[in-house]
Amino acid sequence: MNFERKLNRRSLLKASAAVGATGLASVSMPSVLRAAEPDKPSELIIRAWGGPWVEALKNGVSDPFTEKTGIRIIHDLTEDNEIQPKVWAAVAQNRTPPIHINWDTTTNATKSALRGVCEDLSDLSNLSGTTDLAKPVGVDGYPIVNTYGYVYVLAYRPEAFPDGPPKSYHDLLDPKFKGRIAFYNDGIGFHFPAQVAGGGALEDIPGNMDACWEFVEKIKAQNPLLGEDPDFVTWFQRGEIDAACTISTNALGAKRSGVDIAWTVPEEGAKFDTDGLWIPKGHSESDLYWAREYINSALTQANQQVWLDGLGLPGVVPGLTPPEGLAGDPSYPTKPEDFERLIRISGQIQVENESEWFSKFKQIMQG
Amino acid sequence: MRRYKTSYPISWRFMDVLEAAFALVLPRGGGRLTPYLLLTPAVLLVGTLAVGLLYIGDSSLRVLDRSTFLFSDYWTLENYQRAFSESFTATIIWRSLVGAVIVTAVTLLLAFPYAYVMVRTSSALLRKFLLVALFLPFFIGQVVRAYGWLIILGNQGIVNDALALVGVEPLRLLFNYPAVLFGLVQYMLPFGVLMLAPALTAIPEDIEAAATSLGANWVRALFHVVLPMARPGLIGAGVVVLTLSLTDFAMPAILGGGSQDFVANAIYDQFFRTSDQGFGASLTLILIAVGSMTVGLIFAVFGAGTLALGANRK
Amino acid sequence: MNRSPTQTIVFWSVAILCVVALSAPTLVVLGASFTAGNIIDFPPDGFSLKWYVAILGERDLQQAFLRSVIVACICVAVSVPAGTLAGIALSKYQVKWAGALQIYLLLPFTVPLIGSGIGLMLLFGELRLLGSLWPIGIATAVINLPFMIWAVSSSAASLDPDLELAAQSCGAGPLQTFFNVTLPAVTPGVITGALLMFILSLNEFLVSLLLVDARIVTLPVQIYNSIRAIITPDLAAVSVVFIAVAALAIIILDRIVGLEVFLKSK
Numbered sequence: 001m002n003f004e005r006k007l008n009r010r011s012l013l014k015a016s017a018a019v020g021a022t023g024l025a026s027v028s029m030p031s032v033l034r035a036a037e038p039d040k041p042s043e044l045i046i047r048a049w050g051g052p053w054v055e056a057l058k059n060g061v062s063d064p065f066t067e068k069t070g071i072r073i074i075h076d077l078t079e080d081n082e083i084q085p086k087v088w089a090a091v092a093q094n095r096t097p098p099i100h101i102n103w104d105t106t107t108n109a110t111k112s113a114l115r116g117v118c119e120d121l122s123d124l125s126n127l128s129g130t131t132d133l134a135k136p137v138g139v140d141g142y143p144i145v146n147t148y149g150y151v152y153v154l155a156y157r158p159e160a161f162p163d164g165p166p167k168s169y170h171d172l173l174d175p176k177f178k179g180r181i182a183f184y185n186d187g188i189g190f191h192f193p194a195q196v197a198g199g200g201a202l203e204d205i206p207g208n209m210d211a212c213w214e215f216v217e218k219i220k221a222q223n224p225l226l227g228e229d230p231d232f233v234t235w236f237q238r239g240e241i242d243a244a245c246t247i248s249t250n251a252l253g254a255k256r257s258g259v260d261i262a263w264t265v266p267e268e269g270a271k272f273d274t275d276g277l278w279i280p281k282g283h284s285e286s287d288l289y290w291a292r293e294y295i296n297s298a299l300t301q302a303n304q305q306v307w308l309d310g311l312g313l314p315g316v317v318p319g320l321t322p323p324e325g326l327a328g329d330p331s332y333p334t335k336p337e338d339f340e341r342l343i344r345i346s347g348q349i350q351v352e353n354e355s356e357w358f359s360k361f362k363q364i365m366q367g
Numbered sequence: 368m369r370r371y372k373t374s375y376p377i378s379w380r381f382m383d384v385l386e387a388a389f390a391l392v393l394p395r396g397g398g399r400l401t402p403y404l405l406l407t408p409a410v411l412l413v414g415t416l417a418v419g420l421l422y423i424g425d426s427s428l429r430v431l432d433r434s435t436f437l438f439s440d441y442w443t444l445e446n447y448q449r450a451f452s453e454s455f456t457a458t459i460i461w462r463s464l465v466g467a468v469i470v471t472a473v474t475l476l477l478a479f480p481y482a483y484v485m486v487r488t489s490s491a492l493l494r495k496f497l498l499v500a501l502f503l504p505f506f507i508g509q510v511v512r513a514y515g516w517l518i519i520l521g522n523q524g525i526v527n528d529a530l531a532l533v534g535v536e537p538l539r540l541l542f543n544y545p546a547v548l549f550g551l552v553q554y555m556l557p558f559g560v561l562m563l564a565p566a567l568t569a570i571p572e573d574i575e576a577a578a579t580s581l582g583a584n585w586v587r588a589l590f591h592v593v594l595p596m597a598r599p600g601l602i603g604a605g606v607v608v609l610t611l612s613l614t615d616f617a618m619p620a621i622l623g624g625g626s627q628d629f630v631a632n633a634i635y636d637q638f639f640r641t642s643d644q645g646f647g648a649s650l651t652l653i654l655i656a657v658g659s660m661t662v663g664l665i666f667a668v669f670g671a672g673t674l675a676l677g678a679n680r681k
Numbered sequence: 682m683n684r685s686p687t688q689t690i691v692f693w694s695v696a697i698l699c700v701v702a703l704s705a706p707t708l709v710v711l712g713a714s715f716t717a718g719n720i721i722d723f724p725p726d727g728f729s730l731k732w733y734v735a736i737l738g739e740r741d742l743q744q745a746f747l748r749s750v751i752v753a754c755i756c757v758a759v760s761v762p763a764g765t766l767a768g769i770a771l772s773k774y775q776v777k778w779a780g781a782l783q784i785y786l787l788l789p790f791t792v793p794l795i796g797s798g799i800g801l802m803l804l805f806g807e808l809r810l811l812g813s814l815w816p817i818g819i820a821t822a823v824i825n826l827p828f829m830i831w832a833v834s835s836s837a838a839s840l841d842p843d844l845e846l847a848a849q850s851c852g853a854g855p856l857q858t859f860f861n862v863t864l865p866a867v868t869p870g871v872i873t874g875a876l877l878m879f880i881l882s883l884n885e886f887l888v889s890l891l892l893v894d895a896r897i898v899t900l901p902v903q904i905y906n907s908i909r910a911i912i913t914p915d916l917a918a919v920s921v922v923f924i925a926v927a928a929l930a931i932i933i934l935d936r937i938v939g940l941e942v943f944l945k946s947k
Contacts, residue, residue, distance in 0.1 A: 043896075045894070045895045045896070050906060050907040051907070074895045074896065075895070076894070076895035076898075076906075077903070077906035077907055078890065078902075078906055079639075079906070081639040081640055082639055082890060082891075084639070084642060085638060085639065085642075085644065085799065085802075085891070086802065086891060089802060089803060089806055090806065093803075093806045093807055095806055095809065095811070098811075098894035098895070099894070099895070111436045111642055112436070114434065114435050114436045115435060115436040115437055116435075179539055179542075185625050185636075185640075186636070186640055223626075224625075225542055225624040225625060226624060226625020226626060227624075227625055230510075230912065234514065234517065234912060237720055238517055238518070238521050238522070238523055238524075239521075239522055239523040240517070240521055240522050240523075240541075257719055257720065258719065258720075351433070352433045352434065354641070355433070355641035355642075355643060358636070358640060358641055359455075359636075359641070362455075362628070362633075362636065363453075363455045365625065365626050366455065366458060366459070366626055366627075366628055367458075382854075382856065382857055385856055386854035386855070386856050386857065389854070389855065389856050390854070401770075401774065402770040402771075402773070402774035402775075402776050403770075403776070405766040405767060405769060405770035405774075406766070406767050406770045406771070406776070406782070408762065408763035408766060408767070409763045409764060409766065409767035409786060409826060409830060410767075410782075410785070410786070411763075412759070412760070412763050412819070412822060412823050412826055413785060413786055413788055413789060413823060413826060415801060415804060415819065415820075415823055416788050416789060416792060416797055416800060416801070416823055416824075417785075417788065418800070418804050419796075419797065419799070419800020419801050419803060419804045420788075420792065420796070420800055422799075422800055422803040422804065423796055423799065423800050477695055477698070477699055478699075480691065480692040480693075480695040480696055481695065481696045481699050483692055484692050484693055484696045485696075495935070497696065497700070498931075499928065499931060500699075500700045500703050500704055501703065502876075502880055502927065502931070503703055503704050503707045503924065504703050504704075504706070504707055505880050505881070505884050506707070506880075506884065506920055506923045506924045506927055507706065507707050507710050507917075507920040507923075507924075508884065508886070508901055508904055508905065508920070509886075509905075510904075510905060510912070511710055511904070511912065511916055511917065511920060512706050512707075512710075514706075514710070514721060514912050515705070515706025515707065515709045515710045516706050518706075518709050518713070518721070518722065518723045519705055519706065519709060519723075525709075525723065552702075553702050553703065556699055556702070556703060557703070558828070558877075561828075561832070561873055561877055562828075562831060562832070562835065564873065565832060565835040565836040565869055565870050565873060566835045566836075568836070568869060569835075569836065579685070584685065585685035585687065585688040586688075589688075599835060600835050603831045603834075603835055606787070607790065607827065607828070607831065610787060610790035610791050611790055613791075614790065614791065614792070614793040614794065616793065616794070616795065616887075617887075630793070631793040631794070631795060634793055634795050634796065635795050638795055638799060644799070647795075648796075648799075651792070651793060651795070651796035654791075654793055654796075655788075655791050655792050655793075655796070658790075658791035659784050659787070659788075659791050662783075662784055662787055662791065663780065663784055666780055666783065666784075667780075
């Protein structure tokens with residue numbers, strides 16, 4: 001099965017040993033630094049998600065970068081979807097793009113890579129210390145560097161499930177959950193488990209997804225709410241819903257803000273995916289240089305540790321300590337056996353078919 | 368001569384210079400060209416939008432290649448064919464149109480009395496209060512406003528808490544079509560009132576008084592005197608509310624729970640979620656066509672409202 | 682005049698209902714900004730000013746607010762003259778192709794905001810205008826222009842053509858007639874229109890979103906974007922400050938020009 005990718009670490013222990021010996025800080029700046037160092041821009045603009053997401057990036061990567069280089073980091077909080085047409089238009093019109101670095105979902109970033117708007121990052125020095133997860137699938141080289149993985153868990157209110165966590169998405173078909181379950185607007189994260197729940201096989205994706213759509217029809221009969229990340233947290237907070245298929249970080253964020261919430265990976269499995277960083281084309285040589293340095297610094301163990309503690313997600317360098325309470329959690333996979341229940345579909349298949357899945361899901365839900 | 372000079376204020380002189388300059392540029396005050404000259408700045412401003420639409424029109428004729436995420440270098444009608452072949456398009460167009468008509472009717476029904484008491488009340492304080500109340504909703508932004516509604520109308524909201532006191536089970540008040548329409552009416556009400564108010568200020572109170580003193584009761588006076596005179600304002604307010612509701616995307620997104628999309632939401636999805644600008648552009652042009660034809664129909668049936676006043680009078 | 686008591690009751694009931702519906706979510710959010718807790722809720726969880734203290738330190742928000750005010754001023758400066766002239770032209774004169782022209786001038790409302798945003802982004806991008814505030818001011822002027830035109834033309838109903846003729850026959854030039862006779866007659870529409878344009882421009886986020894970059898982000902865009910994960914009471918506090926500033930602006934406007942005269946029925 002090509003869906004369960006074994007996360008073989010690159011055997012570059014030497015590199016990590018070197019990292020440990022010389023101290024992380026100095027290694028994050030590559031050797032080029034000693035040679036001609038291009039002029040520093042006064043600031044770099046990094047697109048990020050708001051709330052706990054940008055807080056984590058600021059503490060883990062941006063602040064250390066500013067401390068070291070003196071370059072100010074501005075976080076642009078435009079949504080990943082909404083920045084895309086802006087960046088594409090800028091590149092198409094030969095303008096300087098509005099951002100230096102895009103923190104993006106790998107699927108979205110892959111579209112930009114296929115379109116040819118991403119700078120190549122293959123020769124970042126710290127890539128040698130990363131796991132396989134850092135390499136985007138289905139594109140040449142490293143137009144994107146993946147920086148961590150995440151799981152679309154089934155988050156739920158323990159109060160609504162007195163007999164223990166829901167075991168399957170079929171549990172949500174119980175009449176008492178009518179109008180009290182939620183999914184992403186486009187169904188992202190749910191298509192693959194739905195394929196399993198409907199009795200289909202993951203190998204049939206994308207050729208035959210009837211099982212998925214049959215199950216989505218059943219879910220539609222339950223009048224689910226559809227929303228985006230902030231909606232889920234709000235709805236849990238206000239007691240509007242009992243369960244939702246969402247990224248674990250949102251559930252964790254809600255939990256950290258005091259909402260009674262837990263999460264699980266049901267028997268159908270859960271979608272595993274990655275986010276990454278990339279640089280749009282069209283920047284000056286010096287801006288590009290320092291933007292690459294920023295991404296390089298995001299791949300050091302020290303910076304990954306702080307950044308991903310904030311997100312509660314597994315990173316792409318070996319030897320990270322899981323945040324408190326997340327060791328062994330299904331949303332924090334690290335060992336090969338953790339991945340057995342997670343579904344990973346190649347980026348290429350996703351990119352090529354996603355729009356169709358989205359519109360199919362929408363059409364069922366709008367019916 | 369001296370006396371004349373001293374009694375002629377500087378501002379008049381200034382005006383004379385302006386008039387002379389104006390006459391030099393436009394002999395006879397522009398003559399028959401005057402209205403077109405007056406319209407030029409507005410036409411140019413809207414022109415930026417029209418040029419933007421040329422880009423959109425161009426995109427709508429190109430299809431997305433999902434292996435490169437580039438658009439075709441040739442023109443094709445595929446996006447339109449797709450839009451017209453999917454029943455989904457008809458569903459959302461119909462939902463938007465019906466919604467816009469209902470919202471317009473309800474908004475006018477509510478905005479008229481509001482505007483009426485606002486311009487007719489004898490208390491200046493009350494008038495200002497009613498005016499400020501109109502602007503209040505703008506300042507919390509759509510998303511925070513939706514959160515406010517959740518606190519009031521949600522399952523655990525204030526209204527359901529109150530209902531629980533009298534033994535009513537929690538009602539699902541949000542995330543359905545009526546909720547979207549309700550949100551739209553609330554959003555459109557200020558526009559409706561502000562478009563109606565100037566039209567109502569123009570109706571002399573004496574005329575109404577005359578009608579009632581001649582024995583007409585208030586309903587008859589309203590229907591036979593006030594409403595006909597306020598007609599331009601009603602049509603203006605109606606057109607504004609109708610077009611803005613038809614193209615709204617925030618309310619269906621926020622209060623519809625994801626299953627009550629209007630056309631603008633589908634456009635948003637294509638531009639921002641599936642990166643298919645071409646298909647999104649074709650939906651945009653279809654929506655503009657639907658909107659413009661509806662407006663054209665209204666103008667044809669009711670006259671062009673406020674804007675035709677001068678023309679009608681002549 | 683003697684108004685029927687039934688009418689008074691009916692009309693005022695509707696007006697009060699409207700006031701409640703208009704202000705309810707705002708009041709809830711206002712109240713919630715004083716919460717001592719960490720989520721927006723009503724009634725608020727205890728009383729504290731901590732969320733106000735929190736935004737006091739946010740230089741980003743203050744700068745974004747300042748930019749929004751600049752954008753709104755540009756919008757008013759552009760749209761008020763353009764809209765006023767167009768409104769007068771359409772209500773005073775017979776214009777050829779008036780129907781088509783009206784549909785054209787309504788484009789800002791019939792084009793969905795996303796379409797306007799994308800179109801203006803491509804146009805301004807091609808002209809290399811992105812990156813400064815004034816194109817955003819122009820954009821908000823364009824997308825709201827019909828309000829200005831219609832506000833003016835609906836008050837042009839009280840425009841008396843005889844008065845203008847009288848002025849002209851007394852020797853007033855066209856400019857003098859315009860400033861002393863025509864303009865005063867439509868001032869109610871100009872004032873309400875300008876107020877509306879200012880407030881709408883101040884709060885516009887969707888089209889602006891596509892035209893700003895992080896260096897020149899405006900307040901509504903900043904707020905819209907920061908709601909990625911959790912809606913915290915600091916956003917409520919920002920709204921309260923926003924409303925306070927707007928209220929101040931309305932009071933000043935009232936002092937200077939007197940809103941009363943423009944809305945009161947004659």
